[in-house]
Amino acid sequence: MTLDDACDEILSLGILQHEFGIPVLWPRTAPQVQKPDLEKEYYDLNKELALKVNRLVFLNKMAELRQLDPHSVEEQYKETFEEEMYQHMSFAEKERHLRGMTRFKTEDLTGDFLTVALPVLRSIHQENSALTDAEFTILNNLKKLYSHYNEHPANIRRLLAEYNKQKEVTTEELEIQDEIEKILAELAPNLAELESCNNEYVTLRNSYENKLQARDTDLLEPALKRLKQAAQTLSRRLSRLSSLCDFIPNFVLCQATNWYTDKSLLAVVDECQNLAEKLEFFPNSQDFKLIEGVMKADLAGLLL
Known part of the structure; x- marks a missing residue:
């Protein structure tokens, strides 16, 4: 299909008479596939993506360090360990500390926390139509927790009000x-x-x-x-x-x-x-x- 044919096809769909909203050019004809472990696959893919992005950031930083002057790298190293908590550490202890921090950043923070936090962030910032079932459930639970118009027993505002009231009673007692x-x-x-x-x-x-x-x-x-x-x-x-x-x-x-x-x-x-x-x-x-x-x-x- 040439470009002219594609343009004619688009115009034939009535795009010139479109007034509001996002126009639908071609209807969805592909069948929806239901997977039994879709949420787990979604979690695993997000985790894999986060680890790969973290790996790219690490490799990019290593490339930047290789391009720097060794003396400049040494100065940055000294500035990093000028704090009082590092002054009495040996070189081996500092290296072990850095490896532990790197492992925490890679495995715990990037691999677990960010992967778990992503559905929460999506449920907050994405439209409802773009959410998965789990993210939609998270959104409803967040509304129960933080909505000002919700009287659910787990509502944070309600719990804080009861806590402050109980605190006042305790203080008075x-x-x-x-x-x-x-x-x-x-x-x-x-x-x-x-x-x-x-x-x-x-x-x-x-x-x-x-x-x-x-x-x-x-x-x-x-x-x-x-x-x-x-x-x-x-x-x-x-x-x-x-x-x-x-x-x-x-x-x-x-x-x-x-x-x-x-x-x-x-x-x-x-x-x-x-x-x-x-x-x-x-x-x-x-x-x-x-x-x-x-x-x-x-x-x-x-x-x-």
Whole structure:
């Protein structure tokens, strides 16, 4: 096909009437091939590409060094190892350090990290239509993590807000705990002094109560003794009076005279009967609790 034929074919597709977007010149007729391990192949190809690019950079740098003056290379070497951490290293240690750094750059950084980071970078900067399934999944996860409109439990903004809130609560709790510790530190001596004063107060109170009880006992014992003696005397007299109240009427009845017509004798008998009835409510002199009964008896109704 000549150039003229190609131009005519392009014009026949209607490109002159195209108004917006990217024009599609030829439709995709090739079938889409589904590979089972496409993501792994994609990862392996990216890793191989990164290693080859790193190898090219290394070879290019070596070519540049070969073109430089050896004295200039020596100066760059000295400048590189002028830092304090390299001053005490031997030449073999420096060479081993450089080889380790090179291995880290080649295997860990270029071979692993950059290969893993590439899908993340593509999911951020490429259009959705150009992403693979894994990159599209990464994009959705990134939205969950960093979107300001996403309330997913793993959202960084939400986690930071909860962390700051929890941090404020923790700070406030620590401040309150410090205040409590200060208050307890101030109260500890006062509490110890209070406990000592309380123990002293209890001792003094017990001593006071014992002395007061002893004093009351000393004052009450003579009065109780006199009261018991008076109660015993009263009990004996009441017993004698009760006996007389029984004896006098019987004695009058034994007389030959008509005592019922004698006003004096009749009055004596009536008085003895009334008094005997009143004495029935008072304790018997033979009772075991004579003194206590006499002390509790109501003597107000007894008219002697």
